[in-house]
Amino acid sequence: MKASWHTQTLLWAATTTALVARDPEPYHYQPCTGDYCYDVSSLEPRFFPELESERLRISYGPFTTPPSHENNGHFKTYFRTNPPCYDCYLTAIKATLQYPNGTTANTNTSLWLHHVAIMNLVQSSTTCPDGAEIVFASGNERTEAKISLDGTVSAGYYINPHDLLFLLPELMNTAHITQEAVIAVDYEFVTLSDLSVEAGMKKVTPVWLDVDGTCSPDAGAVTVPKGVGERFSLEMEPDWRSDISGDIVYVVGHVHDGGTGVEVRRNGKVVCDGRAKYGETEGYISDEGHSGGYGYGDDGRVDRRQRRALGKGKSRGKKKGKGKGTVPDYDDGDEELSTPPRQGLHISSISTCTLPGRIEKGDEWTVEANYDFTKHAPMVHGGGLAPVMGISLMYVVEDGQ
Numbered sequence: 044m045k046a047s048w049h050t051q052t053l054l055w056a057a058t059t060t061a062l063v064a065r066d067p068e069p070y071h072y073q074p075c076t077g078d079y080c081y082d083v084s085s086l087e088p089r090f091f092p093e094l095e096s097e098r099l100r101i102s103y104g105p106f107t108t109p110p111s112h113e114n115n116g117h118f119k120t121y122f123r124t125n126p127p128c129y130d131c132y133l134t135a136i137k138a139t140l141q142y143p144n145g146t147t148a149n150t151n152t153s154l155w156l157h158h159v160a161i162m163n164l165v166q167s168s169t170t171c172p173d174g175a176e177i178v179f180a181s182g183n184e185r186t187e188a189k190i191s192l193d194g195t196v197s198a199g200y201y202i203n204p205h206d207l208l209f210l211l212p213e214l215m216n217t218a219h220i221t222q223e224a225v226i227a228v229d230y231e232f233v234t235l236s237d238l239s240v241e242a243g244m245k246k247v248t249p250v251w252l253d254v255d256g257t258c259s260p261d262a263g264a265v266t267v268p269k270g271v272g273e274r275f276s277l278e279m280e281p282d283w284r285s286d287i288s289g290d291i292v293y294v295v296g297h298v299h300d301g302g303t304g305v306e307v308r309r310n311g312k313v314v315c316d317g318r319a320k321y322g323e324t325e326g327y328i329s330d331e332g333h334s335g336g337y338g339y340g341d342d343g344r345v346d347r348r349q350r351r352a353l354g355k356g357k358s359r360g361k362k363k364g365k366g367k368g369t370v371p372d373y374d375d376g377d378e379e380l381s382t383p384p385r386q387g388l389h390i391s392s393i394s395t396c397t398l399p400g401r402i403e404k405g406d407e408w409t410v411e412a413n414y415d416f417t418k419h420a421p422m423v424h425g426g427g428l429a430p431v432m433g434i435s436l437m438y439v440v441e442d443g444q
């Protein structure tokens with residue numbers, strides 16, 4: 044049985060909580076103590092200057108990512124970290140990947156910010172009561188969590204003095220050499236004060252929806268089901284029945300390469316249609332000859348193992364029922380794709396939704412990820428298809444705040 048991230052981290056945290064509880068002055072913290080904390084720098088705040096807002100860049104790392112031929116170039120860990128502030132509202136969070144010298148690392152330098160999530164172990168997840176609350180999550184597209192909509196909504200994620208934050212980074216190196224990198228997270232925040240009370244700052248509740256289920260083990264990574272073909276959809280089942288009500292402020296989504304987008308639905312109606320765009324800037328265009336092993340072969344042919352994973356054969360492209368049907372044979376030699384997707388273009392943005400409406404108690408919520416490998420080359424690991432994802436994180440100001 045797979046132990047979930049939630050279970051693992053909660054167990055681990057339980058052993059460290061006693062230590063935290065002994066801290067007599069939780070307010071006098073160092074944002075940069077603990078494992079893997081590299082540097083803290085102060086940036087110019089962009090929103091709520093009248094509330095004496097602050098903006099800190101905390102850099103975590105350096106992390107050593109193995110070369111692509113070791114563990115598919117993956118580095119994954121998790122560790123406790125101090126928040127940028129206590130008794131404060133996080134109004135924006137954005138993560139980027141850098142080399143220790145401060146230059147940007149991206150797919151064009153063969154290094155991916157595959158995932159980074161921030162969890163609060165003291166708060167339980169709204170959609171998975173036994174799991175920790177996921178405060179922030181980002182893939183290589185590096186979407187900013189605009190929790191206050193660029194300062195136009197007086198809202199933020201509240202950090203309590205005894206909250207326990209964990210950072211879960213996962214990096215991917217497509218180069219044949221080891222690479223070192225740092226995850227730089229920019230936190231913008233407003234501290235609780237008479238000013239922020241007067242301004243009516245409100246707390247947001249993160250709502251996590253995931254095609255792998257709201258309590259997904261392994262943070263939402265799904266093996267591409269056999270036999271689904273090159274175009275398929277994955278939907279969260281069962282729906283999540285809401286037990287909160289309030290206004291949705293912001294919705295961010297995440298899919299992997301090969302994905303066209305991620306849809307959030309309330310009672311069957313689309314609330315947010317997050318569309319993926321590819322290779323919009325140089326950082327998101329890789330030289331496949333150099334990075335190797337990603338997507339289809341240079342000649343637009345799908346290699347045999349990929350085809351096996353796709354279940355591609357005579358019924359190519361046809362969507363199969365969930366887990367039903369047999370996987371076709373495919374020893375029919377190299378098969379050329381009708382429209383081979385362009386190589387080396389990676390997801391550079393996924394559109395977000397602002398103020399898409401209300402959430403009510405009893406609503407049925409789900410999320411659906413759409414993939415089309417004929418349009419966009421998927422990620423592969425060691426010749427097979429890499430797991431895919433379909434995630435959405437909504438920030439909600441609950442009623443009565």
Ligand SMILES: *[C@@H]1O[C@H](CO)[C@@H](O)[C@H](O)[C@H]1NC(C)=O
Nearest residue numbers: 142143144145146152222223
């Ligand atoms: C920063 O480090 C990276 C990785 O080692 C290197 O490729 C790049 O040239 C360096 N840039 C500068 C300006 O030193």
Ligand SMILES: *[C@@H]1O[C@H](CO)[C@@H](O)[C@H](O)[C@H]1NC(C)=O
Nearest residue numbers: 147149151152324325326327
């Ligand atoms: C990668 O892309 C960035 C722009 O996003 C650019 O500044 C940088 O020079 C590129 N690096 C390489 C090695 O192509």
